Amino acid sequence: MTHWSDTLAVFDTETTGINTRDDRLVTAYIGVINREGDLLESHSWLANPGIPIPDRAAEVHGITTEKAIAEGADAAQVVAEVVAVLREILARPLPLVVYNASFDLSLIHHEALRHGVDWLDTPRPVIDPLVIDRALDQYRRGKRTLETVSTHYGVVNPAAHDAEGDAITTGLVVHKLVDKFPDQLSLSADELHDQQIVWAQAWEDNFYDYLERNGKPRPQSRGAWPVGR
Numbered sequence: 001m002t003h004w005s006d007t008l009a010v011f012d013t014e015t016t017g018i019n020t021r022d023d024r025l026v027t028a029y030i031g032v033i034n035r036e037g038d039l040l041e042s043h044s045w046l047a048n049p050g051i052p053i054p055d056r057a058a059e060v061h062g063i064t065t066e067k068a069i070a071e072g073a074d075a076a077q078v079v080a081e082v083v084a085v086l087r088e089i090l091a092r093p094l095p096l097v098v099y100n101a102s103f104d105l106s107l108i109h110h111e112a113l114r115h116g117v118d119w120l121d122t123p124r125p126v127i128d129p130l131v132i133d134r135a136l137d138q139y140r141r142g143k144r145t146l147e148t149v150s151t152h153y154g155v156v157n158p159a160a161h162d163a164e165g166d167a168i169t170t171g172l173v174v175h176k177l178v179d180k181f182p183d184q185l186s187l188s189a190d191e192l193h194d195q196q197i198v199w200a201q202a203w204e205d206n207f208y209d210y211l212e213r214n215g216k217p218r219p220q221s222r223g224a225w226p227v228g229r
Contacts, residue, residue: 004189005178006035008127009094011086012167013104014061016053020106020228024049024075026063028082028108029163030089033171043085044164048072060161076115082108083117090123095189099146099170101128101226102200109227125189126226128196129173135199136181149173153180200225 010031017023025047032041046068053065072078086108090096098104105123112119133149142148150157150169153176159165178185187195208218222228 003035003178004095004125004127004192005174005185007040007094008033008097008171008174009089010097010167010171011104012099012163012170013107014057014063014161014163015107016049016051016057018103020103021110023107024051025079025082025107025111026053026057026061026068026072027163028078029167030082030085031164031167031171032089032094033168035175037168037172037175039168042164043081045078045082046072047075047078050075061163062161075111076117079108079111079115080117083112083119086123087120090120090125093125093189095125095127096123097127097129097167097171097174098226099128099149099166099173100130101126102222102228105227106223123227125193126196127174127189127192128200128226129170129177131196131200131203131225132174132177132181132185134203135196136177136184138203146170146173153177197225 012029014027015023028045030043048068058064109119150173153173155172157165157169212218
């Protein structure tokens with residue numbers, strides 16, 4: 001029998017910062033992998049974001065303002081192409097795997113609004129291993145960055161903080177999660193998408209309650225998963 005994880009679309013971005021409304025796309029990658037981890041399809045972009053890339057961001061992904069200006073395509077063109085490929089991928093349909101999807105998809109959503117690009121009405125099914133890992137192994141200590149989670153599941157990232165390397169690594173982590181939690185992830189991709197909405201909200205509520213109990217202000221809600229504020 002086929003399983004929704006047999007063929008996955010994987011997506012990642014590198015950006016000017018971590019504010020989904022105001023920061024901009026620098027690089028993006030969309031690929032398709034099979035259950036063996038073979039790369040079946042590959043799309044990559046380098047954009048000139050139209051604003052300076054802070055040194056702190058450039059230190060992470062290696063793209064400086066000068067490089068983006070010299071080699072990057074117009075941001076509006078890149079955003080339009082990224083959204084078009086996402087739309088085509090989801091129409092096949094293939095599950096779209098994104099680590100911390102509420103960041104990448106929210107940022108692309110705001111970029112689309114900024115550049116007058118028609119956004120996806122309801123991107124689904126989205127598979128977010130961060131949401132799944134938090135829900136199914138919630139008491140494990142330590143950070144839940146892609147680096148730590150991929151190490152935990154024995155996945156080697158060939159190029160950390162590179163959109164292609166991070167996207168493919170995220171897909172391989174999903175395969176490990178399916179192997180470890182076959183019963184919980186035996187839902188269809190659409191059913192799992194809906195379950196992740198519940199899991200993501202439960203995690204946010206628990207985390208924000210924890211902050212309040214420790215005398216810290218409750219942040220503004222991130223909004224609905226996978227595309228929030």
